[in-house]
């Protein structure tokens with residue numbers, strides 16, 4: 353696609369609109385008018401107070417124009433009026449060209465609920481919802497979903513106080529690599545030998561982080577051990593990590609403690625007991641699909657039977673909050689196949705279910721190995737709608753919602769939970785409600801100003817070998833947490 357922008361319009365939103373309709377195409381920014389006729393060409397910009405957009409492909413050649421909506425209070429929340437006006441025209445023209453609409457309309461950001469919250473604060477929920485549908489072209493179904501999620505999220509956000517924080521512990525090892533994965537996770541085949549040293553360093557970082565939390569008088573609201581697959585660690589290694597956390601941190605007011613046991617083939621009774629005894633209140637076991645052929649296609653070594661065995665073992669050991677993750681749009685899956693998976697999961701009655709939509713991440717094997725043309729987009733919206741209907745019927749509500757770029761069918765990821773089982777960490781982290789202190793390779797510490805929106809990040813080394821080799825240097829960097837809070841006069 354060739355994109356020519358003029359009149360000082362910035363590229364961010366117009367490019368995003370292009371990607372909504374042409375997710376696999378490169379976008380070339382041009383200085384002058386596009387000339388080619390065999391690819392989509394867009395020429396858009398602002399002259400005076402008029403926004404104009406021309407879209408061409410073959411016989412399709414249309415131009416639209418509209419006034420730049422200055423002084424619109426809601427648009428002021430959105431950002432730049434000229435960029436918005438041009439993007440809106442582009443969206444309308446693309447819908448006409450491809451004779452389609454997008455489920456989230458021209459919303460391309462990852463957090464539609466956050467935008468809905470800001471709009472609601474400005475003009476009330478009804479007006480904000482009308483704006484979502486009429487101005488941003490969001491479907492009625494997605495607007496309703498965003499509203500339901502907003503109500504649940506708001507209740508969770510009210511739990512957080514200025515001195516609140518959450519803790520994330522990263523275990524970046526997995527038995528194999530899923531074909532859709534873009535995380536920095538190492539297969540245990542390749543890096544098993546690193547795990548003992550990694551665990552030792554991670555425990556030390558937890559100790560240092562605990563000292564910082566105490567020094568600053570922060571209160572830990574939620575703790576999340578994720579990855580990767582934390583249950584690639586042995587039961588004694590899990591014990592060591594969890595003991596380090598309960599020794600270093602005051603967990604007496606902790607509201608939620610999640611451990612991901614993502615790959616069912618890594619789950620054993622010993623490990624589950626270690627996790628429960630270590631204080632976890634929420635366990636995540638992730639089948640992704642209940643079809644062995646799809647599991648093989650996506651490079652997961654476990655079977656559906658492994659998942660059922662791990663789930664019932666977790667119940668037997670005593671977990672009363674189990675989350676299961678599913679993915680809509682996986683290669684090899686079908687609409688009926690996904691619906692069967694969903695029905696199989698609801699029959700087990702986990703306390704929460706997270707339904708992701710496959711995202712074609714650039715670093716994933718799916719894309720790197722040249723399967724970027726794979727597109728289950730046709731069926732994925734049906735899968736996602738079915739999940740919303742069935743989970744609602746079965747007593748689940750949406751409490752958390754975010755979108756990813758390159759999501760098949762431009763859908764979303766939604767956390768569903770039975771009453772009293774919302775995943776708090778997920779909301780705190782996605783909303784950037786309060787500081788999240790990350791420990792381990794690839795973890796990011798996000799420092800949130802106690803009484804405002806300002807955010808700073810401290811990145812740990814990504815790869816386990818770097819994390820081990822440059823550990824002391826990384827620990828020194830962590831002292832920035834103290835200086836951040838001191839700059840707000842919030843110590844000690």
Ligand code: SF4
Pocket residue numbers: 525526528529530532533534535537579580581614615
């Ligand atoms: S289990 Fe998660 S982190 Fe591990 S390879 Fe699969 S997607 Fe990546």
